[in-house]
Amino acid sequence: xxxxxxxxxxxxxxxxxxxxxxxxxxxxxxxxxxxxxxxxxxxxxxxxxxxxxxxxxxxxxxxxxxxxxxxxxxxxxxxxxxxxxxxxxxxxxxxxxxxxxxxxxxxxxxxxxxxxxxxxxxxxxxxxxxxxxxxxxxxxxxxxxxxxxxxxxxxxxxxxxxxxxxxxxxxxxxxxxxxxxxxxxxxxxxxxxxxxxxxxxxxxx
Numbered sequence: 001x002x003x004x005x006x007x008x009x010x011x012x013x014x015x016x017x018x019x020x021x022x023x024x025x026x027x028x029x030x031x032x033x034x035x036x037x038x039x040x041x042x043x044x045x046x047x048x049x050x051x052x053x054x055x056x057x058x059x060x061x062x063x064x065x066x067x068x069x070x071x072x073x074x075x076x077x078x079x080x081x082x083x084x085x086x087x088x089x090x091x092x093x094x095x096x097x098x099x100x101x102x103x104x105x106x107x108x109x110x111x112x113x114x115x116x117x118x119x120x121x122x123x124x125x126x127x128x129x130x131x132x133x134x135x136x137x138x139x140x141x142x143x144x145x146x147x148x149x150x151x152x153x154x155x156x157x158x159x160x161x162x163x164x165x166x167x168x169x170x171x172x173x174x175x176x177x178x179x180x181x182x183x184x185x186x187x188x189x190x191x192x193x194x195x196x197x198x199x200x201x202x203x204x205x
Contacts, residue, residue: 066143066145067143067145070145070149070189071188071189079153080138080140082195083138083155083157083182084135084136084138086195086197087182088132088135088136090197091159092129094114095128095129095130095163096127096128096130097122097127102114105196106196107185107197107198107199110197110199124167124168125167126166126167127165127166128163129164131161131164132159132161133161136158136159137157137159138155139156140153140155141154150186150187150188151185151188152183152198153183153184153195154183154184155181155182155183155184157181157182157203158177159177159178160175160177160178161176162174177205179204179205180200180201181199181203183197183198183199183201184196185198
């Protein structure tokens, strides 16, 4: 009898254990091993093909590039050297009242302004001469091309010179430091290589 009871209890235990295993051993939801394996080297980001900047055929050039496109022989250093020479020549011609030299270098509007100052000085019975201590400093301020081939280049000049004046009140000596913006103009397709002074402005030193 006891043996029979042991067999029955053993059978019941087997049934209970089987049911527990069937429930506890069942996978519920997503398991860690269900996740896709991470690629070696960490996460990756989809990369877009690089976009290369290509010049648009319709792009309009500006500044010195525009000048060079119309006149490939243009050289900025040579231009600035010539501008320095023109600056000294014009300042001296103005001081001395040399209208003939000024007419070859100035636009009509600038010439009229210079001649008006010369006339006033002569009416006062005064004369003037200028002596530069050293060549002026010239730096490019701005360059542009308009109307097809009309170039304007603005140069910042820094200069030191001595002005000697004589008049009814006697003789005077004045050492000056000036800062000015001079704008030169030229048709780039013209055979004439000379530039004309078309505008003068005061500038900060």
